[in-house]
Amino acid sequence: MNNNALYKISYGLFILTAKNQEKINGCVINTAIQVTSSPVRIAVTVNKDNFTHDLIKNSGIFNVSVLDVSAAFDLFKRFGFRSGKTADKFSGFEDFGYSSNGLPYLTKYACAFISGRVVDSVDLGTHTMFVADVSDGEILSDKEPMTYAYYHSSVKTQASSDSAPKKGWKCKICGYVYEHEEMADDFVCPICKHGASDFEKL
Numbered sequence: 168m169n170n171n172a173l174y175k176i177s178y179g180l181f182i183l184t185a186k187n188q189e190k191i192n193g194c195v196i197n198t199a200i201q202v203t204s205s206p207v208r209i210a211v212t213v214n215k216d217n218f219t220h221d222l223i224k225n226s227g228i229f230n231v232s233v234l235d236v237s238a239a240f241d242l243f244k245r246f247g248f249r250s251g252k253t254a255d256k257f258s259g260f261e262d263f264g265y266s267s268n269g270l271p272y273l274t275k276y277a278c279a280f281i282s283g284r285v286v287d288s289v290d291l292g293t294h295t296m297f298v299a300d301v302s303d304g305e306i307l308s309d310k311e312p313m314t315y316a317y318y319h320s321s322v323k324t325q326a327s328s329d330s331a332p333k334k335g336w337k338c339k340i341c342g343y344v345y346e347h348e349e350m351a352d353d354f355v356c357p358i359c360k361h362g363a364s365d366f367e368k369l
């Protein structure tokens with residue numbers, strides 16, 4: 168099996184937001200899709216270790232901000248490389264507003280947002296797929312949505328070329344380097360939670 172075959176599937180990139188009584192939070196996902204058109208339903212797939220996972224599980228609602236090509240690596244670092252369990256990801260960030268469900272969505276770096284109300288969830292082991300009715304949604308700009316391929320070719324590389332060369336295994340998703348000779352098959356990236364198959368030897 169050539170794992171690179173999986174990279175030929177096209178995805179978009181999104182900030183998935185949710186909240187509890189104390190905190191608003193969001194994380195980067197590439198797994199938002201429309202699953203049915205009548206009724207209009209979308210699905211997002213979220214790692215059970217993510218803070219956003221529990222926020223959605225407990226509240227039953229979320230927003231998906233559709234990132235456009237103006238989103239820079241710093242935005243991915245803010246929302247994708249640390250957890251709301253320990254960080255306040257919206258601290259010092261002003262480019263967001265609130266939609267009719269009371270949840271934040273990005274007003275910059277996003278060309279649209281979609282609000283979801285969970286109607287079903289599928290336990291996928293490491294992840295939960297939340298299936299949701301679409302309750303709201305707006306176009307925010309006419310900029311091109313960002314694809315996962317664009318993130319790999321133009322966003323992530325700018326940042327990784329800044330850092331000094333290291334030896335070990337490099338995560339192809341976020342650029343984290345595991346500085347060891349061997350990597351266990353069940354290794355999970357501590358930054359973006361992708362598995363060993365998404366690492367390349369340096």
Ligand SMILES: Cc1cc2nc3c(=O)[nH]c(=O)nc-3n(C[C@H](O)[C@H](O)[C@H](O)COP(=O)(O)O)c2cc1C
Nearest residue numbers: 194195196197198213214217218219247249250251
């Ligand atoms: C490009 C990229 C794509 C990602 N896609 C997903 C995804 O589809 N599902 C997911 O659960 N996490 C995904 N992640 C990882 C989360 O964004 C990351 O674990 C985040 O720190 C979780 O934050 P939280 O604990 O505040 O929810 C992705 C990260 C990156 C950088």
